[in-house]
Amino acid sequence: MSLSLDEVKRIANLARIEVSEAEAGVAQAQLSGIFNLIQEMRAVDTSTINPVSHTQDLMQRLRPDIVTEVDQRELFQSIAPQVEAGLYLVPKVIE
Amino acid sequence: MLNSSLKQFSTLLVAKKISSAELTGEFLKRSRALNPGYNAFITINEETSLAQARAADRIMASGRAQPLTGIPIAQKDIFCTKGWLTTCGSKMLSNFISPYDAAVVERFNAAGAVNIGKTNMDEFAMGSSNETSYYGPVRNPWDITAVPGGSSGGSACAVAARMAPAATGTDTGGSIRQPAALCGISGIKPTYGLVSRYGMVAFASSLDQGGPMAKSAEDLALMLNVMAGFDTRDSTSLQREVEDYMRDLEKPLEGLRIGLPKEYFVKEISDDVARAVEAALAEYRRLGAKTVEVSLPNTKLSVPVYYVLAPAEASSNLSRFDGVRYGYRAPEYVDLDDMYRKSRAQGFGAEVKRRILIGTYVLSHGYYDAYYIQAQKLRRLIALDFAEAFKQCDIIMGPTSPTVAFDLGEKSSDPVQMYLSDAYTIAVNLAGLPGMSIPVGFGNKNRPVGLHIIGNYFTEAQMLNVAHQYQRVTDWHFQMPGGSRD
Numbered sequence: 001m002s003l004s005l006d007e008v009k010r011i012a013n014l015a016r017i018e019v020s021e022a023e024a025g026v027a028q029a030q031l032s033g034i035f036n037l038i039q040e041m042r043a044v045d046t047s048t049i050n051p052v053s054h055t056q057d058l059m060q061r062l063r064p065d066i067v068t069e070v071d072q073r074e075l076f077q078s079i080a081p082q083v084e085a086g087l088y089l090v091p092k093v094i095e
Numbered sequence: 096m097l098n099s100s101l102k103q104f105s106t107l108l109v110a111k112k113i114s115s116a117e118l119t120g121e122f123l124k125r126s127r128a129l130n131p132g133y134n135a136f137i138t139i140n141e142e143t144s145l146a147q148a149r150a151a152d153r154i155m156a157s158g159r160a161q162p163l164t165g166i167p168i169a170q171k172d173i174f175c176t177k178g179w180l181t182t183c184g185s186k187m188l189s190n191f192i193s194p195y196d197a198a199v200v201e202r203f204n205a206a207g208a209v210n211i212g213k214t215n216m217d218e219f220a221m222g223s224s225n226e227t228s229y230y231g232p233v234r235n236p237w238d239i240t241a242v243p244g245g246s247s248g249g250s251a252c253a254v255a256a257r258m259a260p261a262a263t264g265t266d267t268g269g270s271i272r273q274p275a276a277l278c279g280i281s282g283i284k285p286t287y288g289l290v291s292r293y294g295m296v297a298f299a300s301s302l303d304q305g306g307p308m309a310k311s312a313e314d315l316a317l318m319l320n321v322m323a324g325f326d327t328r329d330s331t332s333l334q335r336e337v338e339d340y341m342r343d344l345e346k347p348l349e350g351l352r353i354g355l356p357k358e359y360f361v362k363e364i365s366d367d368v369a370r371a372v373e374a375a376l377a378e379y380r381r382l383g384a385k386t387v388e389v390s391l392p393n394t395k396l397s398v399p400v401y402y403v404l405a406p407a408e409a410s411s412n413l414s415r416f417d418g419v420r421y422g423y424r425a426p427e428y429v430d431l432d433d434m435y436r437k438s439r440a441q442g443f444g445a446e447v448k449r450r451i452l453i454g455t456y457v458l459s460h461g462y463y464d465a466y467y468i469q470a471q472k473l474r475r476l477i478a479l480d481f482a483e484a485f486k487q488c489d490i491i492m493g494p495t496s497p498t499v500a501f502d503l504g505e506k507s508s509d510p511v512q513m514y515l516s517d518a519y520t521i522a523v524n525l526a527g528l529p530g531m532s533i534p535v536g537f538g539n540k541n542r543p544v545g546l547h548i549i550g551n552y553f554t555e556a557q558m559l560n561v562a563h564q565y566q567r568v569t570d571w572h573f574q575m576p577g578g579s580r581d
Contacts, residue, residue, distance in 0.1 A: 037511050040396065056527065
């Protein structure tokens with residue numbers, strides 16, 4: 001199976017990763033190689049098999065709906081790229 | 096002294112023959128000398144480690160020593176460590192000073208162990224050679240032209256070169272076992288869910304599992320006693336009775352049934368690896384075990400299934416790295432979307448981007464059932480193969496890796512070849528089973544060979560017993576690069 005250059009660019013867009021024309025070309029060749037490796041599994045008939053999410057078939061644990069985290073805003077913001085007045089700064093979204 | 100077991104170190108410490116500060120100082124001195132050549136550590140904080148060692152000395156002086164108190168342990172740089180740079184081998188986290196400790200780190204702290212440094216690794220644990228690290232490749236201490244394996248290559252190198260008595264690792268598709276094999280040390284990936292993933296930077300959450308790397312099975316048992324345990328902060332952590340993994344070490348192996356999957360003993364294994372594994376199996380027969388042929392018919396599907404599930408989960412997990420709350424942010428951008436794209440393009444390396452793209456594709460509209468769900472179904476077939484095999488045997492053995500360590504650069508340009516080198520280890524993660532690797536000799540160019548030991552769910556104590564009995568009658572695990580055996 002091979003991916004088209006447009007498909008590679010579409011995936012890169014979905015993944016929010018900037019790719020140049022040259023990078024997209026390299027990725028196209030490598031991803032196609034990997035998809036060839038993956039194709040083998042598509043041929044197997046699995047119509048009667050249930051998918052696995054946890055190998056012990058564990059159910060999601062529940063807990064009481066109470067606050068367990070302590071407020072560490074200052075500590076967490078101390079490692080942020082850009083903060084002001086307790087807020088994380090990003091480029092303006094709404095004009 | 097470098098070759099001492101963790102138990103021997105503990106005895107020396109408790110008897111006050113040496114202090115933790117002195118012991119830690121010795122290992123730091125060794126790291127200072129060797130790390131520039133091997134690149135096993137990303138971060139060494141001598142002052143922090145020594146302060147922790149002095150605190151351990153005070154604990155011991157007050158008579159409250161636990162088995163690992165005062166012993167230096169290296170932490171893979173995937174475990175968040177409060178106040179330490181925690182990079183996960185990536186430029187994306189090259190400025191990330193963790194504000195909290197991973198559960199594993201908390202447990203070592205509570206045990207009084209000393210953090211001797213953060214070890215190098217493939218970026219976000221994606222790799223089998225340590226060549227994808229933003230901090231440069233780690234060298235194999237047995238041969239610096241060879242890779243140490245990955246992704247826990249820094250931990251494997253640090254233990255093999257005796258820069259640390261033991262280390263932590265994580266294993267998503269073989270990242271503890273394959274580097275342990277390639278560097279001639281012991282390592283165990285426990286049953287999925289035994290060691291908390293809290294604070295362990297996520298790669299593929301349904302496969303990721305932390306575990307210890309050390310010289311011997313006995314050391315691994317001591318480490319696992321500290322690492323394993325239920326944690327409410329990890330939604331897939333298993334709630335079980337606390338076990339003592341040392342309890343069965345001395346049991347004789349008389350009557351043990353070792354399953355040899357016919358799919359693992361095939362022409363793809365190089366002759367040198369096959370010879371060392373055969374010799375180890377002969378040793379096991381002398382110890383009273385018998386070998387039986389078993390079959391894991393879906394073995395060939397493991398690599399394709401893994402390269403759907405792991406990238407899919409990775410693409411989701413790594414979407415958190417957006418340059419907003421922590422980590423790398425591109426210096427220039429025009430708007431918010433451009434900031435995301437540029438931060439992620441510049442912050443992630445080539446292999447990580449490749450896997451995010453694969454994962455994004457297989458999860459995208461119209462492909463989810465054909466890839467992700469199909470892979471999860473095949474995962475059950477792979478697990479059922481093992482369940483069937485374990486009806487005929489107690490434990491499964493084979494080679495950890497089809498070859499000894501390959502040369503640096505040999506496979507780095509061909510992702511598919513790199514992926515195929517993990518064929519034996521991946522199935523174990525898919526089934527959620529425990530797996531380990533122990534050193535059983537040397538192959539081509541005097542590079543180490545590892546024996547892969549696969550147990551049924553929750554049989555870690557038995558696997559450690561099986562490994563320990565072999566190590567009682569052999570000395571591969573005592574051998575160290577350069578031939579020095581002090």
